[in-house]
Amino acid sequence: MAARALRISHVGLRGVVGNGLTAAHAMDFALAFGTFLDSPGRVVIGRDPRASGRMMREAVVSALLSSGHSVLDLGVVSTPVIQHAMRRMSASGGISIGASHNSEEWNALKFFGRDASYLSTGEATELLDIYHLRKFHYAPYDQLGKLSSDTTATDAYLDELAGAFDFDRLRRFRVVVDCCNGTSALLLKRLNERHGFRLVLINAAVDGGQFAHEPSTNARTVGLQLAPLIEPLGADAGFLFDVDSDRVAIATERGQAVSEELVLPLVAEHCLPLSPGRIVITNLSTTALVDEVAARHGGTVVRAAVGRQAAIDALSAFRPGQVSIAGEGTGAIMFSRFPYIYDGIVSMLTILESMAAREQPLSHLLDGFPKYSMLKGELPLETTRVPELLMSLQADFTGGRVDTTDGLRIDWPDRWFHVRVAQTEPVVRVICEQRGEPPQALFDSLMDRVRSLA
């Protein structure tokens, strides 16, 4: 049994169902969202396949109908499919029910507003205030919303992607995909059936039962089942998606599990020369390889605090045309072609497009990058000691460029570290990276400094 968990924040509602997250939480949060949106509106919803999603969906449907919104239910679909559908039908809001990369016992509600975008911090604050005040808008009995369903949203989404990518060139690749029993399985089956792709899908049972493994998009999970299959199947690449398909991790044709840090540089290398936008948005903990790649193509990197909300706020500071891509070291990337939509499937197609354009195998594309080595660690620390820690680190590590947006990051040529407090627990995260070999001495001294205060 998972530990008791409930987290209510700007990003929405997230928790362990039945042990922290209850039906009442889901109901009230959806009522708050129904109250937050101008009524009557049209709200698009969808869910990932977790069994608890059935209960969460009922809460969301009744709450939205009750607040006077009509509801279009797309069923079990990926989060990007919901956002694309919202945009096609100019919906006033959207809710994605699913816990993304968290294990089965979790679930969550994610909210989208105008333009299918995540809520800004200002909007999210208003939503939270409504939730806490519990003064919800209830429509009178004869002005309640109506529920309808649409099972064609995935096909419509794939057709949009077919307009953005040259499927004739991409479908010849032999690709293995680890679907983590998530929404990507349904979507990619349709990509095979409808658009003639030859994707080999594993962990593709989507029945709300146990996941074959933790749905994290990182090199470790890629190494579990996906990477060992690549060479025996003679595949050109392997991709692994989290449950709602907004994140991706990759394996090369040689069966190597690729560090999740390399997904963003790989995509940036391909997208920057093609897009009018010159800006790459990422967070302070992401590899400096991104800066090197961006510089190569005349782009600039804007770094925001860690977390989806900070990225959304950073994005909103620019016109969509100015930004080429935005993403994190978790394999979640947003493309200028589809503003505000983090989409693992589009990441996969972009990587395949890059392979096709350069006529090179995936491992060669990665070999073209200079070597960067990253070390990550975390240690418990009373949150009251954090300012003292950061002040002393800033005093002692001199000569670099200092960024205090989110904890402390100091950059030197070819080397940087980032020390910050985790958002969800009293833990300090330490990340250092160096061009070339691992910065072991720097890392050890930072960890010692944290330990000395603990």
Place this chain on the structure above:
Amino acid sequence: MSAREHKLKVGVAGVRGVVGEFLTPGLAAALAQAFGTYVGDGRVVLGRDTRPSGEMILHAVRCGLLAAGCEVVDVGILPTPTIQVYIAATGARGGIAVTASHNPPEYNALKFFNARGLFCNAYERSEIIDLWHQSAFRHASNAEMRRIGHEAEAPKRIHFDRVLAHVDVDRIRARRFRVALDAVNGAGSLLSVEFLRDRLGCELQAIAVDPTKPFPRVAEPRPDTLGDLAALVRDRSCDIGFAQDPDGDRLAVCDETGRVLDNDDVLALAVDAALSRLPGDVVVNLTTSAAIDDIAARHNRKVYRTPVGEANVVERMQAAKAVIGGEGANGGIIFPAVQYCRDSYNGMAFLLDLMASTGLKVTGLAARMPQYHRRSGNVRYQHGRLATLLQAVEAAFPDAAQDRADGLKLTWPQGWIHVRSSNTEPILRFTVESESEAEADSVFRRVQELAA
């Protein structure tokens, strides 16, 4: 009085309220979760009537039941008796009907049923309400979360088969009765057409049988609300007219002249039909006509009387192993050979069977019933005044026999008075019955004066 209007009521049959500020989806989900916690993690049957808030409340109830670890069997839009029959027939843990029965369209309610398809009794209800008040819910984990299943056809088939097992279907079909129907666009809309036309071979003239439309008349089927049905009966020369409430438990009947029968007379006819076929006694509430006693006497059976309320009647019926029961004024006929519940389909089948077996028209059948004169009224009272009012009535009729099981009932050889408070509102209801119309009028006026 609007400030004291009871827009949310947690009461006898379940929880009822005006949808919006009062009956919210959060409340419906929490109550359903309490119910699911009480009945345990098995199958729970869920259906609804056609009122506009039904879909919203249904999803809230599904949410609460799933959260409690129940498997939901969603039977969609169905009459309450059909849902109750289906619960009992399929060994479910219980069921919930989302319906405010005969109440106006702005209301909705949850009705809770136990594993036998009966309204939860007082003990079961208080357990559920206690769990709700304490928020002592079972919270199913992801691994414990079950599914929503759907069942559209079976409940209807099982219900109709059970009802029709107790009448001579071939004899009814052979008569090709011309029948008028007003289903108030309720849960019976589609079923009643199938029942009367396809199963009983009637030539059907139907109005208000579109479940997607609002209620075209007052939801409660009373003589003063059934003008359209009466006109239909006359215009199309129908043999009989039937009217249902939105969840199909109540029935009103219109004779071939377009006159809507008193509900007590409809019950009397059904009791006569049932006692003619099967052994057993009769249970009715204290407000039901003495005609029932006369009919039971003709068949040499006993009549038991209970406080008003379907649950009270059903409980006594079970104890007495009664063959039929009901509540006259409420238009409810309870025939346990089908299911312990008020069932308009039983009523329709019995009346058509009586017409077929006797060759009589409805006026002819009604004429064979004992003739009594009834007057009913009600008056709002202030809290705290109830005992004074009852004492005044009691003092005014010192020679009558007294029964205090539910308010006050006074009985004398040719008539009776029943005065009681509504279960849901501070309203005093009174009914007077007498063999003599003059006495009925004079006693009724007297009670009105006392209660004013």
